[in-house]
Amino acid sequence: GIAEVSFSREDLRDSQKNYNKMSIEDFKAKNDPLNWDVYFESMGMMEIKYLDAKQLPFYEGLSALMKNTTLDEQKYYLTFNLLSAAAPYLSDPFVAADFDFYGKTMSGRQEQQPRWKRALSTVNDALSEAVGQMYVAKYFPASSKEKMLKMVGDLQKALGDRIAGLEWMSDATKAKAQEKLAAFIVKIGYPDKWRDYSGLEIKNDSYWANVRRSNIFEVNYMLADVDKPVDKARWGMSPQTVNAYYNPTTNEICFPAAILQPPFFNPAADDAVNYGAIGVVIGHEMTHGFDDQGRNYDKEGNLNDWWTAEDAALFTQRADRLAQQYSDIIVVDSVHANGRFTLGENIADQGGLMVAHLAYLNSLEGKETPAPIDGFTNEQRFYLGYANLWAQNIRPEEILRLTKIDPHSLGKWRVNAALRNIDPFYTAFDIKEGDPMYMLPADRVVIW
Incomplete structure (x- = not known):
């Protein structure tokens, strides 16, 4: 019942639909069966005047549902959720039952991680920045930060060049896009100020x-x-997380120390590989500022439409074609990928590839073309560096689970589906009609 009245994953990507600021009084008046005063008082939030209700229709559906749900049923539901959340930290029978469903049934995993890894994961979640301080001291030299800052600057310039060269976008919208790009806050490695955990017993x-x-x-x-x-100084990820993010509401890109390690960033590798790996990741996060969600926010991080109507329509037209391209992919058996749900990440993958490739070419200006290594040209090494990031072993159950819940495409398609849109990739590997990676030029989509 609760799932049925919730927004779909596709609707959750609609920034306008998910922003519903209202006074606390209006919110309470709309949702009668629940005593919101008790809720806000128990949270210590009696003083707030306004809130963003997010999924507004959800509360109407929840109200109707609560009227038809007995008190005992509500208690069972809450008890189950508490037990389910606690199960990994209780005695062996609870741990086994939790893994049997969430591990085996849902993901196809055959065995649990050893206990020490699970315990370490709990400590890592609870004390993320305290663990992060230890990680950074051991694994993140100052030289890595310097190289990253330079690379981010190179990528920022390349994205600016690509925006300036877009045929489909007007000068007015381009100017706003350049302003937003120039205003990016860049976070690399670890926060300037570490979190204080002294209050945790x-x-x-x-x-x-x-x-x-x-x-x-x-x-x-x-x-x-x-x-x-x-x-704005706070981080949304710990330094030891192998990931990166763009946050539209603060207009910031963040690259934790742990992603600045091989295979993403290898100080010993040649530039082609690093631009194809960490360079694409940087370009990917920058492009999120201009994907189907990020484009709704201005340089200050406010929800604000800075596009001309014509440019917005042209963007949507291209985005719809890209979404359909991915929705046509069969991931396993007869199940298709969800190109609408993964649209933002697919736009960012493609943008990252285009921007990082341009930044790499810019870095070669005035130099000799690097020689082949292991029989691969520098252009080929760029794309191999990218593809290497997403190599994975994955079971069919996990493919189905991720297709439902992950806004990223599966690793295989982050490579194969993205690259078939990109002309320089065809040149690098001399791809011809009839080859598995070939797509007709008229069907290729490039947004950024």
Whole structure:
């Protein structure tokens, strides 16, 4: 019932539909069966005047649902959710039941990770920046930060060049896009100010009790921000996370220390490989500022339409074609990829590839073309560096699960589906009609 009245994953990508600021009084008046005063009081949030209700129709559906759900049913539902959340931290029968469903049934995994890895993961979640300090001291030299700063600058210039050269976009929208690009906040490696965990009590009573205290500590940490200005120095990921992000509401790109390691970034590798790997990741995050969601936010991070109507229509036209291209992919058996749900990531993959390739070519200006290595030209090494990032072993169950829940395309398609749109890739590997990676020029889509 709750799932049925929630937004679909596609609707969750609609920035305008998900922004519904209203007074707390209006919000309470719309949603009668639930006593919101009790909820906000227990959260220590009685003083707030406004909130962003996000999925507004959801509350109407929830209200109708609650009227037809007995109190006992509500208690069972809440009890199950508590037990399910606690199961990995309880005794062996709970751990086994949790893995049997979420691991074996949902993901096709055959065996659990060893206990030490699971315990380390819990510590890493609860004390992410404290662990991060130890990680950075051991694995992140200052030279890596310097190289990254230079590369980000190169990529920023290349994306600016590509925006300037877009045939489909008007000068007015281009000027706004360049402003937004120039205003990017860049975070590399680790935060300037580390988080203080002194308020978290860790005791020798029980694993679950420590997890519970940690969860409460985390919620209180977030609630402390209510009605305060946004802290733009804060990080949304820990330094030891192998990932990166773009945040549209702060217009920032962030590259934690752990992604600045092989195979993403290898100080010993040649430039072609690094531009194809970490260079594409940088370009990917920058392009998120201009994907189907990011393009709705201005340089300050506010939801604000800075596009001319004609340019917005031309963007949507291209984006729709790209979405359909991916939706045509069969991931396993007769199940198709969801090109609408993965649209933002696919736009960013493609943009990252185009921008990083241009930045790489710019870096060669005035130099001799690098010699082949292991029989591969520098152009081929660029694309091999990219493809190497997404190599994976994956079971059919996990393919089906990720296709439902992950806004990224599967690794195979982040490579094969993205590259078949990109002309320089055809040149690099001399791809001809009839080859598996060939796509008719008229069907290729390039947005950024």
